[in-house]
Amino acid sequence: MRYGYFDDEHREYVVTRPDTPLPWINFLGCEDYFGIISNTAGGYSFFKDARLRRLTRYRYNNAPLDVGGRYIYLRDDDAPSPSYWSPTWQPTRTPLDEYECRHGMGYTTIQSVVRGIKAHIRYFIPLGESLEIWELTLTNQRPQETNLSIFASVEFCLWDAMDDATNFQRNYSVGEVEVQEGVIYHKTEYRERRNHFAYFTCSEQLIGFDTDREAFLGAYHGFDAPVAVERGTLSNSIAHGWQPVGAQHIRTHLQAGEVKSIIFLLGYHENPVGHKFDPSGTQTIDKRTLLPLIRRYRQLVEVQAAFEKHQVYWSGLLDKLQVHTPDVHTNRMVNIWNVCQLMATFNFSRSASYFESGIGRGMGFRDSNQDLLGFVHLLPEQARSRILDLAATQLPTGGAYHQYQPLTKRGNNEIGSGFNDDPLWLVFAVAAYIKETGDWDILDELVPYDNAPGSEESLYGHLQRSLRYTLERLGPHNLPLIGRADWNDCLNLNCFSDTPGQSFQTTTIKDGKVAESVFIAALFILVARDMVQIALKREGDRAAQNYLHAIEQMENAIWQAGWDGAWFRRAYDDLGQPVGSQECREGQIYIEPQGMCVMAGLGLADGNARRALDAVAERLATPHGILLHQPGYTHYYLNLGEISSYPPGYKENGSVFCHTNPWIMIAEAMLGNGSAAYDYYLRINPSKREEISEVHRCEPYVYAQMIAGREASTFGEAKNSWLTGTAAWNYLAITQWILGVRPEFAGLNLDPCIPQDWDGYSMQRTYRGNRLNITVHNPHHVSRGVAKVEVDGRQIEGNMLVLERSGGTYSVDVWLGR
Ligand code: GLC
Numbered sequence: 090m091r092y093g094y095f096d097d098e099h100r101e102y103v104v105t106r107p108d109t110p111l112p113w114i115n116f117l118g119c120e121d122y123f124g125i126i127s128n129t130a131g132g133y134s135f136f137k138d139a140r141l142r143r144l145t146r147y148r149y150n151n152a153p154l155d156v157g158g159r160y161i162y163l164r165d166d167d168a169p170s171p172s173y174w175s176p177t178w179q180p181t182r183t184p185l186d187e188y189e190c191r192h193g194m195g196y197t198t199i200q201s202v203v204r205g206i207k208a209h210i211r212y213f214i215p216l217g218e219s220l221e222i223w224e225l226t227l228t229n230q231r232p233q234e235t236n237l238s239i240f241a242s243v244e245f246c247l248w249d250a251m252d253d254a255t256n257f258q259r260n261y262s263v264g265e266v267e268v269q270e271g272v273i274y275h276k277t278e279y280r281e282r283r284n285h286f287a288y289f290t291c292s293e294q295l296i297g298f299d300t301d302r303e304a305f306l307g308a309y310h311g312f313d314a315p316v317a318v319e320r321g322t323l324s325n326s327i328a329h330g331w332q333p334v335g336a337q338h339i340r341t342h343l344q345a346g347e348v349k350s351i352i353f354l355l356g357y358h359e360n361p362v363g364h365k366f367d368p369s370g371t372q373t374i375d376k377r378t379l380l381p382l383i384r385r386y387r388q389l390v391e392v393q394a395a396f397e398k399h400q401v402y403w404s405g406l407l408d409k410l411q412v413h414t415p416d417v418h419t420n421r422m423v424n425i426w427n428v429c430q431l432m433a434t435f436n437f438s439r440s441a442s443y444f445e446s447g448i449g450r451g452m453g454f455r456d457s458n459q460d461l462l463g464f465v466h467l468l469p470e471q472a473r474s475r476i477l478d479l480a481a482t483q484l485p486t487g488g489a490y491h492q493y494q495p496l497t498k499r500g501n502n503e504i505g506s507g508f509n510d511d512p513l514w515l516v517f518a519v520a521a522y523i524k525e526t527g528d529w530d531i532l533d534e535l536v537p538y539d540n541a542p543g544s545e546e547s548l549y550g551h552l553q554r555s556l557r558y559t560l561e562r563l564g565p566h567n568l569p570l571i572g573r574a575d576w577n578d579c580l581n582l583n584c585f586s587d588t589p590g591q592s593f594q595t596t597t598i599k600d601g602k603v604a605e606s607v608f609i610a611a612l613f614i615l616v617a618r619d620m621v622q623i624a625l626k627r628e629g630d631r632a633a634q635n636y637l638h639a640i641e642q643m644e645n646a647i648w649q650a651g652w653d654g655a656w657f658r659r660a661y662d663d664l665g666q667p668v669g670s671q672e673c674r675e676g677q678i679y680i681e682p683q684g685m686c687v688m689a690g691l692g693l694a695d696g697n698a699r700r701a702l703d704a705v706a707e708r709l710a711t712p713h714g715i716l717l718h719q720p721g722y723t724h725y726y727l728n729l730g731e732i733s734s735y736p737p738g739y740k741e742n743g744s745v746f747c748h749t750n751p752w753i754m755i756a757e758a759m760l761g762n763g764s765a766a767y768d769y770y771l772r773i774n775p776s777k778r779e780e781i782s783e784v785h786r787c788e789p790y791v792y793a794q795m796i797a798g799r800e801a802s803t804f805g806e807a808k809n810s811w812l813t814g815t816a817a818w819n820y821l822a823i824t825q826w827i828l829g830v831r832p833e834f835a836g837l838n839l840d841p842c843i844p845q846d847w848d849g850y851s852m853q854r855t856y857r858g859n860r861l862n863i864t865v866h867n868p869h870h871v872s873r874g875v876a877k878v879e880v881d882g883r884q885i886e887g888n889m890l891v892l893e894r895s896g897g898t899y900s901v902d903v904w905l906g907r
């Protein structure tokens with residue numbers, strides 16, 4: 090069953106009924122000011138940091154779902170008894186005669202018709218601005234003229250979203266607003282240390298306003314039935330403490346057939362610390378730098394121009410890489426939605442979505458590094474500065490803070506460090522960046538440790554420390570010690586917590602000298618292979634030899650202690666017992682080491698890679714994707730930690746944890762098995778799963794972190810959509826390994842591994858300043874193997890495309906087969 094359809098031409102997903110199983114959200118904004126918006130206008134806005142600079146409130150975990158949003162009410166002023174509705178369905182949930190929501194690239198429109206009044210609202214954030222626009226267009230489809238009231242409302246958050254949701258003894262007394270010339274200003278704490286405020290206004294003359302929530306809603310009413318809207322007038326209330334809101338009232342008279350547009354603006358503004366007040370000495374906000382901006386965006390032509398600019402920006406991004414394959418789901422995800430999701434993971438890591446409250450987590454170190462893998466070609470400059478920000482949170486030991494706060498860019502002390510895989514992901518991200526851009530100079534950038542001035546060292550030095558960090562922490566089997574956890578945050582082998590509520594991520598009861606990770610060993614090899622080439626270029630043969638030697642030793646350790654006979658083991662626990670082995674009663678086989686070890690090149694020659702992937706196919710693969718491990722843990726294991734805290738089939742306890750599936754796709758592609766790789770790709774492809782939306786339940790246009798596993802009673806149900814490393818890794822798997830156009834240090838490796846029944850495909854891609862039109866021909870219906878490559882009609886040697894940064898356009902033909 091579907092709840093809408095894809096409109097690929099407009100790069101939109103069209104939701105055709107408001108009552109989706111979960112709020113289906115979209116992200117607004119791509120620079121500093123952001124918003125989350127659902128298909129019924131729920132969601133919130135923030136500046137840079139969803140926790141520390143929150144503009145509007147949202148009710149988490151609420152009944153009904155999805156309360157708090159950008160709410161407009163329309164009221165029939167001619168009706169004999171109060172008659173009003175929400176054109177976005179929520180919050181009044183009045184039945185709509187027509188409804189359609191279009192989620193596009195960085196914008197959302199919602200349109201509905203109720204008793205002949207058509208309302209169309211376009212929500213977006215102009216490039217370069219810290220404000221959002223709600224452009225409302227009303228059409229009177231009635232045969233007669235109509236008097237309408239329009240109310241628009243937001244509920245302000247008192248900036249720190251965590252404090253806002255908990256510290257009522259203070260917060261009920263600090264709220265302050267100001268209203269001047271039709272603009273509502275939210276200025277809580279502006280009197281003291283803040284130099285920023287929010288504002289809410291529109292393009293029309295206001296009939297009235299409210300800024301006090303109780304005056305607007307009534308103490309025992311919700312947003313579904315504000316007393317002021319029922320009554321049809323606002324009371325010009327000024328909030329003193331309690332809950333400041335912004336509510337605006339406009340009246341309009343529409344002739345039959347008349348169309349009218351109204352622009353609402355919600356924004357964030359900063360004043361220089363010395364110029365907060367005007368006149369100085371008062372408590373009145375200095376509005377001199379803001380008012381010109383407001384005047385500008387109150388004009389429809391300006392709004393339309395801003396939207397067009399926004400469209401051009403997104404087209405430019407998407408045009409960086411476009412494909413035409415025989416499969417619509419592949420085309421749609423690669424060309425549109427996977428990129429949209431990559432933008433979101435780049436901007437928010439795992440911090441703010443419908444499932445991430447925006448108050449719990451900052452930017453993850455391993456997460457953001459992985460998110461870069463699919464992002465480096467989109468906005469290389471931004472990728473570069475993100476890499477340098479991440480590296481600056483690395484610790485002198487080579488370890489890293491697990492998270493950092495986007496506003497301050499400082500490592501987050503609450504979670505600290507000690508996740509022993511973290512530093513290796515930095516090497517991976519830097520390598521991906523150089524392979525894409527050819528910008529070796531980034532290695533010379535001086536970057537501090539732990540943001541401490543004076544501690545600067547070259548980025549190359551940071552990478553060296555990352556690898557040394559692993560080598561200095563080896564356990565009894567010469568495998569890397571796992572620390573608090575590795576990629577699997579829930580495999581907490583040093584935790585041993587028996588106290589309710591203790592954090593699995595930060596409690597370490599054991600000294601950590603025994604539990605080891607095969608996954609980190611494989612990841613080490615994978616990134617050390619890149620480091621060999623980096624070191625060769627920077628320092629020459631000796632340095633490269635050292636890494637080759639370390640790789641060899643790590644490989645030996647894996648073959649000695651990490652191979653279980655038919656697949657790779659996952660780890661050793663604090664008692665020295667294997668995890669992910671036939672010997673185990675539960676959790677006998679894990680996906681992560683099968684993917685990582687094969688990607689690192691283990692077992693390619695001797696058939697063990699094939700054995701491991703066969704074991705995956707046999708034991709872990711399901712129609713809904715590949716499970717994390719099997720069997721799931723049926724009870725809590727003190728020696729394993731959070732992984733066994735989840736009921737079997739959910740989250741890290743044996744769900745389809747989508748992030749890991751592309752590792753197997755890549756591994757299959759490395760073995761030349763294009764059909765298997767592609768089959769796995771399609772199983773979790775959200776567009777492909779659209780037809781089972783009633784099972785999947787999350788948005789059909791973006792990947793979710795997990796799909797409930799075979800042991801769960803909701804097998805196939807997705808959760809935690811949008812913010813997941815799945816976005817970057819699937820993008821990598823499909824574009825670089827299956828379609829096989831893969832940036833390497835030397836150039837672009839053309840090595841497709843596609844389903845045999847494909848006749849070929851084409852890709853348009855920007856690479857190091859050049860434009861490439863690549864056509865892959867598959868006349869003999871093979872999966873892999875390049876017979877010849879022609880560039881502008883001339884055959885080149887081999888299949889590595891080495892191009893100068895010339896700004897040229899090249900036509901590249903790749904023939905597979907004999
Ligand atoms: C979450 C975390 C990520 C981790 C994964 C597996 O997605 O953000 O860092 O690797 O879970 O535990």
Ligand code: GLC
Nearest residue numbers: 450578579593594731740741
């Ligand atoms: C929980 C989640 C995991 C996440 C971790 C850190 O353990 O299951 O996915 O990575 O929290 O926030």
